[in-house]
Amino acid sequence: MSGYILAAGVRVAAACLVAVSLLSPASALELKETEGLEQLGFINPPPVSERVPQEPLIVDLEASGRKTGVPGGDINTLIGRARDVRLINVWGYARLVGYNEKLELVPDILKDVEVVDGRIFTLHLRKGHKWSDGKPFTSEDFRYFFEDVASNPELTPAGLPPFLLAGGKGPVFEVLDETTVRYSWESPNPLFLPELALSRPPFIYRPAHYLKQYHARYGDPAIIERAASAQKARSWAALHNKLDDMYNAGNPDLPSLQPWVRITAESDQRFVLVRNPYYHRVDSTGQQLPYVDRVIMTVADGKLIPAKTQAGDANLQARNLSFADITVLKKGEKNHGYKTLLWPISKGAEISILPNLTVKDPVWRALLRDTRFRHALSLGIDREMINRVLYFGLAVPGNDTVIDISPLYRAEYRTRWAGFDPDKANALLDEMGLAKRRGDGIRLMPDGRPLEIIVETSGESQTESDALELVGETWREIGVKLFVKPSQRDTMRDRAISGDLVMAVWSGLDNGIPTSEMPPTELVPSRVDWLSWPSWGDYYETGGKSGEKPDWEPAVRLMQLYEAWLTSISPEQRDEIWHQILQIHADETIRIGLVSQVRQPVVVKDVENVPEEAIYGWDPGSQFGLHRMDEFWLSGQR
Template structure:
């Protein structure tokens, strides 16, 4: 779906491979579509995005029907905007960035981005979508201090400066920075993107610059908003799907009138994608998302209450789900989870206790802890050997993968682990074999958990058994997510456990922000991340050589202009993580169960992740369709 060619030595053009005139496509009207709507030829763009199902190895679908799925909480209705995955640019299944909502984009010198919208593209309410909607976001939302007092988001800033924005014509805009901005396009392709466009025709009526003051005041009073800006921000809800009146470009849009336990999302009759037979996508008419207790979703899925389910299912549910296949007629596919590790132990390198800080920053100690874990036993015991033992790093699906990243310091070798701990000077032991720290405290590590995943506790129990062999006592402390994060903020957290790096399948074009201390959300180095996020107003400046180097490399990536530069930066960052064992990963590529009940074009083998991937999104849920039995 991508065609690109060089223009001179410094520019690339990305555009849709298919073209409307060349295919002379005969558009087909969707059966059952509201007869009051304009014909399909007036609803889709002049040059829609045309999907060749045969070339994608998929079946041309039959439109119609309702897909039922289960969510664990009401706010998960926003997942429809994740799974739909209509983005200005998005990832294809080869992890390439390609135009989607955009007809094409051009990149010059890594710093000049020209975006072309599709002529005749319309919002879900039938109003035109184009350059004005991008202009409105940039000039009247992002640059408005009342709506956005924090200023432009980081992905729009380079060395503290925003871009020059130009609206070249009704379908073309240009962003120009003084230096390269490699963050820009990947940000647009995220599961939760910034939506750098807004339905200007809808939101202007609530904007002080454009709307009628008496109307805004009346609406603000009705919605209990303190002024026009809070009102605008409340109604400007592109991601969370909390405003059913807000026009959308996604394949399904939320309807009015549902309860807070059952959400109905209807097809967008103005959606921009069609298949090569002329049938407008999405194939499925309606998606119904029903809220259920997260602990019961596996059982409800087994009983046939969901047509497509991955959310709130985990590896531990596979046995039960497989048992229900014959009775309920569904298939349980096993997709590859794309996190760097299913479970990762996170030493807090910015803990405030000076003794623990010195010990945790000693790579011999982290190596010893890693060598003291029998990952193969954990894989066999918890995951039937279906995962891959090793470090928290990139997976072999990633073009950046090297085998050493996974295996370095990750073999089970208690003898070498004991030797390293002796080398550090932790030779004194108490009667039960537990080593003593230099201040006389026993080497007892409290690993705090979020209490959300039984597999984390089970894995730590197994780690505790083998750490005994090296004189380390492990205590599991179940807690809650907010409490653990608060303890990281205060510096009281010594060690925690969570899943590994969110993106285990990066390319050089994806930002390595998780591999450097760029965010205070990371439990392994909160204070350094907070320092970066607050530009030195909070946290601590990194004073540990590997962290300093990782930040230098990250800054170099931000200033890079070529894929070759970015690839070399990624390689060094990944090698630092492998050499230092900053995270102690256990097992990766643990299968994610995906239950498919009468839904066609859903792959049986695929990747499952948040960024990149958008869970179902990268596999184009708008191309899924229901078989005749389930097309109700």
Template sequence: MKLKRILGGGAFLAAFALAGPSSALDLKETPGLDTKLPPVAERVPSEPLIVDLEAKGRTVGEHGGKLNTLIGRSKDVRLINVWGYARLMGYNEDLELVPDLLESVDVEEGRIFTLHTREGHKWSDGHPFGAEDIRYYFEDVVSNPELTPSGLPPFLLADGKGPKFEVLDETTVRFTWDAPNPLFLTELAKARPPFIYRPAHYLKQFHEKYGDPETIAAEAEKVKARSWAPLHNKKDDMYSARNVDLPSLQPWIRRDDKSDLRFILVRNPFYHRVDSAGQQLPYIDEIIMTVADGKLIPAKTQAGETNLQARNLNFSDITVLKKGEKLNDYITALWSNAKGSEMSILPNLTVKDPVWRKLMRDTRFRHALSLGIDRTLLNRVLFFGLGTPGNDTVLSRSPLHQPEFTTKWAEYDVDKANALLDEIGLTERDDDGIRLMSDGRPLEIIVETSGEDETQLDALELIAENWAEIGVKLFSKPSQRDNLRERAITGDLVMSVWWGMENGIPTADMSPNDLAPVQSESLTWHAWGDHYETKGTGGEPLDWAPAQRLMELYQAWLVSETTEEREKIWQEMLQIHADETIRIGLVSGVRQPVVIKDVKNVPLEGIYGWDPGAHYGIHRMDEFYMDD
């Protein structure tokens, strides 16, 4: 079969219009850079990614300026590697997968992937980037049991087997699996990708295979690492932005670690993207991320203390933000939230209490709880009626959307809910009208929250009133994210409220892992996800028919060859979720406020999501520029 080269077609050209090699452009130097750096023609690849901003409806920007933004925790500095969204492959605004750091990809039979890096591409320290960096990752990091004791991650397995890996030349590598691997390319485009490349020239000094033993021992002692492997893992920090010495390919990089409250990210002078006027991106010199109390960020945003803010802002902040626009000269854009539901109530199907477990797995019980919620009231009271009441599922923007997925078992019907609970056998009630469970305990559900969103608590107050009509008592319990996950791990969590399905706008070629019990971090079925992730050494084996079928479908997706096959799989998985009400979604289509102050090229209409989306990333933050 002839190789199909992924160059993206017309949609790719619209998003990343290629104007030919850099030699055809009049490349312009970036003002303010260190004069000791090589000229721009030597800093960018011989064929950089040239962006036609006018084709995207944007304007050619100007270099310079500092963009201030607020974060709620020190570790959120890692978001710079999300928002920058430089990926081997990335999604454009039409949700098409296109080459980015890569010059191109050849795909054969869905199982042979030949990756072509850009000739002349360099890391942020000026060292060449290419095949050796991908080889180092595959052979010396992910295939090394001391660095990766869990073995190859799922996206590098096809039908349970790893790939044959080859270096073809300095800029070309090939991964070959025996079976199709539809996870591979989409994984590379995630907000938190696996980074299947590493700066080999930097990390080799900490690897026992390449480094000097005395130097490794001395460095390990400095960071209190027991051996070379934990030392290497500390230094190998592609996502979290903690190691300021680690070279990067992102548009902005962290240069010092002097403060945990104010982070200054500076431009990468060797970045691979260039605009059609010959200016190297990014336009903005520095991104300044300042830590603030998350509860104060909306007020600080209204006071004009940030140039670009969406993090820690919610729909409930829109009214206040709108009031401050004229006084502090900013715009509150309302982007489309990509979550399947603004929030979902999650029954824990692997809760360890046997009475609760039996109840949570009874489809009639979940249907009754869903039917007992007045979503129209929630939408009106909490979201001014602007959202869409319904299940936690794909949104209308997704080609996989069907109206039934949103509405099934999601109408408000107290009589039907009560009849279902009676049918289960929950007919006895206490003096307060609360139903009694099979062991005589009152049907009192503690719904735990992460404590990060007041709207969740407001929603639970309204739902508590609804559920009282069907003889169910709801108590809300604010906690912390880490505590919530720990209680899911121990099996003590009965029910929680969380954000809805992360990717509400999928295409069939995107992984349906949100719908299957394959992630231990899931509050819906931690034990099953842990069993899958640990290859059977942890958690619990699947023992519930709907989850078993979801797993079968997910496994079928992993070896599917065509988009048509994958679409059928997605549709059945979505149908199971609609039929079973595995997650009790509430309201979708809620807008995300994005405050913009003195920044140009930020779209007023955008997608705000994690995967796909990377918050600002899908809209290419490196193309934003400051308005002087």
């Protein structure tokens, strides 16, 4: 195994596979048959030697400090809505390439990746790899996606997605042989590999053998017409898109490469996901993963999930649990035989206050873009008090930025302008010309209006509202009145885009643990749904057809750095770009974070190999996915 070659010419990733190391071909390993596949619904499955790839990914659990498991049993978990069944494809985290616990990208479904000049990517599949229905997984599945799905205007009217563009151009796609494909761009494309490792990946392959029967180019028109009528689809394209449901787990007939698959649709309240008999990973004793036979997801009222978890109704639960539930969960441990792990959440901040720098009110726009104003608001927050009152002192006060788990972390990014200093805050506001106050001490804006800030919330978090009440108490000391306005997330985003929203509260950066190889998208005005600068994001996303062109110097500089990252060819270049972006955020206080590394309760009952200490996040992390849920097993199976 060669690992993969980066543009700098340095071989990496081979040494990164400590926890998921390829020890030897399957032919040199005595594979063990998995019992009970027939009982799970698979009729006459072939022997394991014909189910796993000829070159599987062989996991050395002992090397990573885990225990070799015993196959069998069910993991029960609760979900707040039926659509959350899609989390099985998040937690399973089978990706072409994925992050290991060191946040390094390593081959997973792929045997190997070669990268030349940051623009030519050669993907090597595992010989003998099969879909969950036993059909071969080959380069044809990549060709079908690229040529017949992504490049078909009826199926994909918007054209190739951004991660398949470099310098505005798509790649040359080539099938080299049955297990090798190549994507070649004229310019570097550092977005490509990180995109493949997301919690919701783009799935640049499709089960061609299944979907072709519903594609106008390949399928029988009569069969397509009957299927479209049964699915109430208006056209073959609508039918194809409905059945092509790689992420949502909504189509039980769609073959998968994930560790657990949905094979029936008998209920929308209880979902039974069964082990994929053709999964590509094997432990070093010859047992095919995943260890657990079934993951059972039961829909429950989200507000009742903490109580039901405390009552022992789940043996692996984090979804719909929050920091506020920890005390109750701890009380139930003894009686119901579970333990409550506390994993730090990997967001840049648990709560972040976001001034809308593209608000249309000209007076507010001038205030919010004045660096002194944002510094004053940040200095007027007692983060230590918020940490004590809401998080028992267990969180980390500071800015909304990378946390200390990230290799990009510097203490200054977290602490700059983030101390509680009302005297300094008052001095800055006076310096801005906001010295006039009304009788109750609230300052007056340049046009005579009182300095009253409406901070809008999604209405989904009582903790956010409680935190804002605490912020409001100390902002009064600097002459600023805060009003909390509960709303809904869609309404709030619409108001931000229209320029009516002045300030919002949201969770911090989704990815507080980036490496320089991950795109800095969240920190630049690149998307319309970023509440800090929606009009600038709209301009970028539409290529200038709508929105506003950034005219604020820090935003202009951030976009220049982002474009530089998108054309970078070396880790050293990307590292330097990241630090410049993070320094701008630290200097400008664009996002006013409160605290980070709040603890996520993870309830575990009779499940082995769940790490005692771990991060909990969406990207990178896929919640349980980064910690390899396919290696979890049930102690009752001993």
